[in-house]
Amino acid sequence: MAQQYDRDDMLKLGNQLCFPLYAASRLVQRMYHPLLEPHGLTYAQYIVLMVLWEDAPSAVSHIAERTILNTNTITPLLKRLEQQGHITRTRSPQDERVVMIELTDSGRDLHNELGDVPEKLYGSLGSSDEELWALKQQLHRFIEQLQVVVEDE
Amino acid sequence: MAQQYDRDDMLKLGNQLCFPLYAASRLVQRMYHPLLEPHGLTYAQYIVLMVLWEDAPSAVSHIAERTILNTNTITPLLKRLEQQGHITRTRSPQDERVVMIELTDSGRDLHNELGDVPEKLYGSLGSSDEELWALKQQLHRFIEQLQVVVEDE
DNA sequence: GCTTATTATATCGCATACGATATAATCGAG
DNA sequence: CTCGATTATATCGTATGCGATATAATAAGC
Structure with a gap:
């Protein structure tokens, strides 16, 4: 993407890839908020629960890996989920x-209660399933x- | 995207669009961090500065609109940039x-100092310019x- | 000219998100 | 068996990011 602009253009917001990623992610989170809030959940908690609905029990490090979040972000988040009664946290006897x-x-009940969230969300968008699917696949490759790169630093 | 999965699959992390957006955005921000940190800048400050390098002076609400951030997020951020000596904040005499x-x-100097940041970043990725460009355009449409949708709520 | 509606920014409170650091437990090499 | 290296989680501090609310200024309608 560097070759397509001169030096000044390289710092224009409209020419950044980082910015639409940032903006799109936050807009999507804003869309989730009214659907999650009645269940007392935040967006980040919802992401973590999606990991657990697939793969429970799990270690903290596994959740961190799946969500691409640091364990020091996950730990306080899990403590709040525990306080809300949705999970339990225990030291493994095998490895303390x-x-x-x-x-x-x-x-587990939340899985049922929130089952229609993605459909409610994406159903209200003008994009076709194919477009959203293609975008998702490109993001995975990216x-x-x-x-x-991040791991090499 | 709703039609392609049954109900259980709808809540799998790998089938979400929201998650790769969230993850990609944070990974990109992590890449920026070592390039911005020597200048004492955070990623969000950098985004705001890009708006200002194009369009200064600007009102707070204009910056909020361009960045798709709330003014209550922008205001404390601008105060820190002011404290660092990179901007000034003044009430408009026309409209207080x-x-x-x-x-x-x-x-303004930072514009020169940070001019090579995008190239350093994207140069280290394996993606072609065409791929990154296509992703950016899809994100803009999204x-x-x-x-x-968010404005209708 | 006055009053209500709207607009712009500021503050509050809470939840992340991460770099840095600390503590404890386990692993592996010698 | 011992010790250093590595791993897993926890804590600290700071910067967002946003919903809710407050304050002040301007606009619009009568």
């Missing part, structure tokens, strides 16, 4: 460094490359 | 509700749709 996260009945 | 943001010499 590891904290295992399990879903409670309440946490993330793979970003992860390579 | 409005705060005008101007760049200082120091703020944002337009999101903004329509």
Whole structure:
């Protein structure tokens, strides 16, 4: 993308890739908020719950890896979910460094209660499924490359 | 995208569009951090400065509109930039509700100092310019749709 | 000219998100 | 078996980011 602009244009907001990523992500989160808030959930908690609905129990580090978040972000977030009664946190007897996260009945119930959230969200957009799918696939490829670079630093 | 999955799959992390957006945005920000930190800048400050390098002086609300951030996010951010000496904040004599943001010499100098940041960043990725450009365009279209929905709430 | 509606920014409170650092547990090499 | 290296989570401090609310200024309608 560098070759397409002169030096001044390189710093224009409209020519950045970082900015539409940033803006789109926050707009999507704003869309989720009214659907999650009645269940007392934040967007980040919802992301973590999606990992657990697929793969519980899980270690904190596994959740961090799946969500591409630092463990020091995950830990306080999980503590709040625990306080809300949706998960439990226990040290693994096999390796006491590891904290295992399990879903409670309440946490599992949320899976049912929130099952229609994505449909409600994407249903209200003008994009076709094909367009959204294509965007998702491109983002996955992009993330793979970003992860390579970020890990090398 | 709703039609392609059954109900269970709808809540799998790998099938979400929101998640790769969220992850990609944060990974990009992590890439920027080592390039901005030596200048004492955060990523959000950098985004705001890009608006100002194009369009200064500007009102707070204009910056908020361009960045798609709330004014209550922008105001504390601008105060820190002011403290660092990169901008000034003054009430407009024409309309005392409005705060005008101007760049200082120091703020303008940063434009030169940070001119090679995007190239350093994207140069290290494996993606072609065409791929990054296509992703950017798709995100712009997506944002337009999101903004329509978010504003209707 | 007055009053209500609207607009612009500021403050409050809470939840991230991450770099840096600390603590404790486990692993592996010698 | 011991010790250094590595790993997992926790804490600290700072900067967002946003919903809700407050304050002040301007606009619009009568």
